[in-house]
Amino acid sequence: MSVHARLSANAFIFYNATLLENLINHYNGIGQVEKEHVLLYHNTSLKNKRRPHMTRSSILSLCLLIFLTLPAIIVHAATFTISDWGEICGVSPTIAFGDYDNDGDLDALNCDVGRNDGTNTFIDMNMSPQGFSELLCDYPLNTEPCYINPFYKWADVNGDGFLDICGYYIYLNNITNFSEIGTFFDLTDHRYHTMIDFDRNGSIDYSYKNLILLFENGEPYDEPIEFVSELQGNSVWGDYDNDGDLDLMMLGPDDGNVYSSKLYRNVNGVAVEDTNITFPDCNFTRASWGDSDNDGDLDLMFLGYNLEFSFFVRLYRNDNGVLVYQSDFEISGFTFSYDGGSWADFDNDGDLDILFGCRLFVNNNGVFTLAADSGLDTPCTTSMSSWGDLDNDGDMEVLFGHCGELPYNMQYSINIWMNHTIDG
Numbered sequence: 315m316s317v318h319a320r321l322s323a324n325a326f327i328f329y330n331a332t333l334l335e336n337l338i339n340h341y342n343g344i345g346q347v348e349k350e351h352v353l354l355y356h357n358t359s360l361k362n363k364r365r366p367h368m369t370r371s372s373i374l375s376l377c378l379l380i381f382l383t384l385p386a387i388i389v390h391a392a393t394f395t396i397s398d399w400g401e402i403c404g405v406s407p408t409i410a411f412g413d414y415d416n417d418g419d420l421d422a423l424n425c426d427v428g429r430n431d432g433t434n435t436f437i438d439m440n441m442s443p444q445g446f447s448e449l450l451c452d453y454p455l456n457t458e459p460c461y462i463n464p465f466y467k468w469a470d471v472n473g474d475g476f477l478d479i480c481g482y483y484i485y486l487n488n489i490t491n492f493s494e495i496g497t498f499f500d501l502t503d504h505r506y507h508t509m510i511d512f513d514r515n516g517s518i519d520y521s522y523k524n525l526i527l528l529f530e531n532g533e534p535y536d537e538p539i540e541f542v543s544e545l546q547g548n549s550v551w552g553d554y555d556n557d558g559d560l561d562l563m564m565l566g567p568d569d570g571n572v573y574s575s576k577l578y579r580n581v582n583g584v585a586v587e588d589t590n591i592t593f594p595d596c597n598f599t600r601a602s603w604g605d606s607d608n609d610g611d612l613d614l615m616f617l618g619y620n621l622e623f624s625f626f627v628r629l630y631r632n633d634n635g636v637l638v639y640q641s642d643f644e645i646s647g648f649t650f651s652y653d654g655g656s657w658a659d660f661d662n663d664g665d666l667d668i669l670f671g672c673r674l675f676v677n678n679n680g681v682f683t684l685a686a687d688s689g690l691d692t693p694c695t696t697s698m699s700s701w702g703d704l705d706n707d708g709d710m711e712v713l714f715g716h717c718g719e720l721p722y723n724m725q726y727s728i729n730i731w732m733n734h735t736i737d738g
Contacts, residue, residue, distance in 0.1 A: 393687070393734045393735075394674075394688055394689040394690040394712070394732060394733055394734070395689055395731065395732055395734065396731055396732075397711075397729070397730040409422060409423065409424050409698060409699070409700055409713045409714070409715040410423045410466065410467060410700045410713070411423075411702035411704070411713050412468035412477045413477070414468065414476065414487055415489060416476060419704075419706075420702045420703075420704050422713060423466055423468060423479065424466070424715065466479055466480065466481040467479075467480045467481070467507075467508065467509055468480075469509035469518045470518060471484055471486065471509075471518050471529065471532050472486060472532025473516070473518075473532060474487075479492060480507065480509055480520070481507075482497060483495070483496060483497045484496065484497070484498075486532070495532075498527050498538075507521065507522045508521045508551065510526075510551050510560055511560075512526050512560060512583075513528055513583070514558070514559065515530065517529045517530050517531065517532075520534075521541075521549050522538075522549075523546040523547060523548075524540055524541060524542045524543065524545060524549070524564070525541070526538060526539045526541050527539075541562065541578075541585050542562065542576075542578055542585045544568055544576065545564045545565075545566050545567065545568055545574065545576060546568070547564060547565045547567055548564075548565040548566050548599075548600065548601075549563075549564055549565075550562070550564075550565065550600075550601045550602065550603065550654065551563075552603035552612045552614075553612065554603065554612045554614070554635065555579060555635040556611055556635065559580045559583075560580055561578060561579050561580045562577070562578040562580065562585060563575070563577050563578075563601050563603075563614065564576050564578060565599045565600065565601060573595075573596055573597055573598065573599070574593070574595070574596075575593035575596065575599055575601070576588075576593070577591055577593075577637065588637075590636055591630070591636075591637050591639075593616065594620065594626075594628075595620075595621055596618045596619060596620055596621065596626075597618070597619045597620070597621060597623060598619045599617065599618030599619075600616075600617055600618055600654035600655075601614055601616045601617070601654045602614075602615050602654035602655045602668075603615075604666045604668065605666060606629065606631065606665075606666060606668075606677060606682075607631060607679075607680040608664070608665050609632075611632040611634070611635070612632055613629065613630060613632045613637075614629070614630040614632070614637055615627065615628075615630075615654060615655045616628045616629075616630060617654060617655065617670070627655075627670065628640070628643065629643040629682075631680075643682075645670075645675055645682050645683075645684070655669065655670050656668065656669040656698075656699040656700070658712070659710070660674065660676075660688075660701070660709070660710050660712075660733060660735065661676060662735050662736065665677045665679075667682075667685075668682065669690075669712065672690075672714075674688045674690045689731075690712070690714075690731050698715050699712050699713065699715070700712070701713075704730065704732070705732065707736055708736045709733040709734075709735040710733055711731060711732050712730070712733070713729075713730055714729045714731060
């Protein structure tokens, strides 16, 4: 990703010379931590050189140029409006952007596949007259009960350069359709599956609860590995110690159905519990990794229900591989988020902001405040979200699936909110 400011139709200023690497947890449905390279440019051509003589005329010309071009390079405050796609009802809050047909625009995944026709109009894979609005599991995901924990993700399972679908079953992408290749676990609750490259061989592996199934060329080549034995819940992967392999934040019940949360370092493929940190007792939790302070390592956002069934959220900053609870971190007005918070730089200021449920929080030097004027304010109880530049204008839109104000009413709605950070 390159950061630039537009001066005119054919001119750009690049602030440069430094390569920054941010490890962030993209919740784009793939469920793995990706390395994003951010190029920051600044002009060093005058370094150690004598400052040129400026005449009155040249100074006036420079001021005039700045005055005329300044409005074009201002990044506006982010505001969101709901797209013309409108609000539709579905059976799952799980959604994900992904370009499954490799045509350069983002398609959508819920309990069906919405193909982007190039104008951000989504057409389901059945080409039905009602488009991507029914979401009734008719095709291609017709072999599983979508109403039972229908959590799907995009991942290139067989390494052919096209995104496949991973859920209760795995569906390979044949461009015009998807073919089922079966399931490899007894996925009684496939909310807990994710796709990672655990052994760093370039192939996507399958993680489910405390198990890992290694793949090569789209096929499993061994029995599942029990990476941890104590817990069997939601696995959240990220390289928090920056040693090149994925570590594990494990959330969920043990054999006695007691919920707890533990952090494990990946040491040559062996899970070693990080005893430097303990997490509060909870009834239900979610977590996500993101570099909240731009220092090059992953911090942890941790949220859920406490033992009194009240929402809470905590931030643990990463200090050279040691997670430190930030007791002064406070946010309010958020709702529960199944994805543990969805990270994205929605206002294009160079740091990661976060979406909790239906509330967007802006990051100002590591301090998160509610973006009350963002326009993204939808009453809901639970949600998931996926970020992507849908209209290719340089800012991030959000595909948003949520449950209404009444808890557990199973009436999910899916919206696309368009980002107007960059105008013109």
